[in-house]
Amino acid sequence: MWHGQETGHSCSPTEEVTALRKDHAGRLDALVRRLGAERDGLLARYSALGIGGPAEVLVIARSRDELLAAVSAARELEMPFRVFGGLTNCLLPDAGLRGVVILNRARQARFEADTRLYVEAGAPLASLARQSVQRGWDGLTWAVNLPGTVGGALVNNAGAFGGEIAEVLASAEVLGPEGRVQEVGADWFHFGYRTSRLQEGGADWIVLAATFQLRPGDVEQLRAQAEEYAARRQRTQPAGRSLGSTFKNPPGDYAGRLIEAAGLKGARVGGIVVSTQHANFFINEGQGTATDYAALMRRVQEEVARQFGVRLEPEIEVVGE
Ligand SMILES: Cc1cc2nc3c(=O)[nH]c(=O)nc-3n(C[C@H](O)[C@H](O)[C@H](O)COP(=O)(O)OP(=O)(O)OC[C@H]3O[C@@H](n4cnc5c(N)ncnc54)[C@H](O)[C@@H]3O)c2cc1C
Structure with missing residues (x-):
């Protein structure tokens, strides 16, 4: 869930929407100034998979106080926000994330x-x-x-x-x-x-x-x-850029075994490939996108369900769904 996510998009802005958008931009600028944050910071740089578009405001919280200050500023200005850690389990959207993304580096x-x-x-x-x-x-x-x-x-x-x-x-x-x-x-x-x-x-x-x-x-x-x-x-685990295991192990079995048995090792969508070493790891070969990754997940789920009647549940979090 995205804290305080704003929903509803308008194609032809009314005066009211234009004013709101100005307000949104104003609030972003205020947050950037207050928190020493980055505007449109590219999330791919911080994610283990190397995928993710820009965050409207990106805050690296280096202490507990900085984390508390970022959360309280986002709440005060009623901006959607989200706290992440190492981004090793999240598939971040190519289009990026609205609002404030806080990467927690408080580590005493x-x-x-x-x-x-x-x-x-x-x-x-x-x-x-x-x-x-x-x-x-x-x-x-x-x-x-x-x-x-x-x-x-x-x-x-x-x-x-x-x-x-x-x-x-x-x-x-x-x-x-x-x-x-x-x-x-x-x-x-x-x-x-x-x-x-x-x-x-x-x-x-x-x-x-x-x-x-x-x-x-x-x-x-x-x-x-x-x-x-x-x-x-x-x-047992491949060295390339990944999110670790994509799917949870179903009761009494292993997701990797099922994917391999379905003949899907090496299967590919765009720049994302099912590892030939460990079939539950999907590797970004460099140019992969979140859209590719999600499409490969669907393909693997459908094939495993068709061949073995097992529904694989994601272990990774698809952010923004
Ligand atoms: C190569 C590889 C191998 C892996 N092997 C394993 C494994 O063996 N076992 C396993 O369990 N996992 C494994 N993982 C997955 C991952 O390492 C774990 O899920 C890890 O605990 C995620 O931590 P993170 O800080 O990267 O979380 P993120 O990916 O940054 O965030 C995960 C979720 O936690 C939330 N979150 C993060 N910090 C906070 C906070 N302070 N307060 C509230 N919410 C927060 C985020 O909003 C998000 O919803 C592997 C990943 C990779 C890349």
């Missing part, structure tokens, strides 16, 4: 007593996982090579190699639709397989920080485990 972290880790939501999860391993703290080793931020991982309940973020989350600080900061427990998120309440109708909430409860472990064992996970990723 504290390793506290009793193997508790407090971290701001813009911190890269993989780096925290590696630091935890070096300290002999167990619980995040599965994430040593997982792209993206802590915020994105909570929204998607990211996981790998049998672990998931829900298992180690003790509490989180969230900013509510009314602008109030609250401390919530893991139950609040309603975590499921790669889902949380923040995906469906809950996108009015912004994750500011998380506290993870880890466990004391053996440094050498954790290092060996981390190396094995990293090697497994390198062996």
Whole structure:
């Protein structure tokens, strides 16, 4: 969901619409000035896939204060806005996004007593996982090579190699639709397989920080485990620009296996191709567009449904749908 999305387009502007559009532009300029933001910042530069048109206003929030200031300015001026992390799970539209796009880079972290880790939501999860391993703290080793931020991982309940973020989350600080900061427990998120309440109708909430409860472990064992996970990723996952797994695994099966069995490895729409190494990864060969990616998704879904009667559900988020 797009916060405060404006709907309805008019082809021949009335005086009222022209005035509103002027107002929209005025509000954009005000935000750019107030936040030191970029006008029409190209999102492709920040997305793991290398796809995405311009954001009318693009804010890189480098601290919690900058994040809070950007959200409160957008709310005050009644501009649609959206917070993202590493853009490693989002297919962004070629036409770009209206309003304010905030990329969260607030990343302070504290390793506290009793193997508790407090971290701001813009911190890269993989780096925290590696630091935890070096300290002999167990619980995040599965994430040593997982792209993206802590915020994105909570929204998607990211996981790998049998672990998931829900298992180690003790509490989180969230900013509510009314602008109030609250401390919530893991139950609040309603975590499921790669889902949380923040995906469906809950996108009015912004994750500011998380506290993870880890466990004391053996440094050498954790290092060996981390190396094995990293090697497994390198062996099984393609290196090109992608969003990781496009579809969720259906119960009792693997999306990649089904796509491969349907004969779709190497299938292509425009500049997007189904990886020949891992069929659930779609690679942008350089000139791919969001339209290509979405068309390839539909083709794969239709073919897998036709051959195996299985409906593949997206794991990635198609933004703007
Ligand atoms: C090569 C590759 C491999 C991958 N492997 C895995 C894997 O093994 N397991 C797995 O689970 N995922 C995997 N992914 C997907 C991705 O890494 C995860 O989903 C990751 O947690 C997304 O984090 P992000 O910061 O990039 O989120 P984004 O893509 O930036 O955002 C995802 C969603 O979260 C929301 N969001 C982000 N930050 C906040 C915040 N602070 N407050 C509120 N909402 C927020 C956004 O609005 C958006 O809806 C992979 C991706 C790639 C590219």
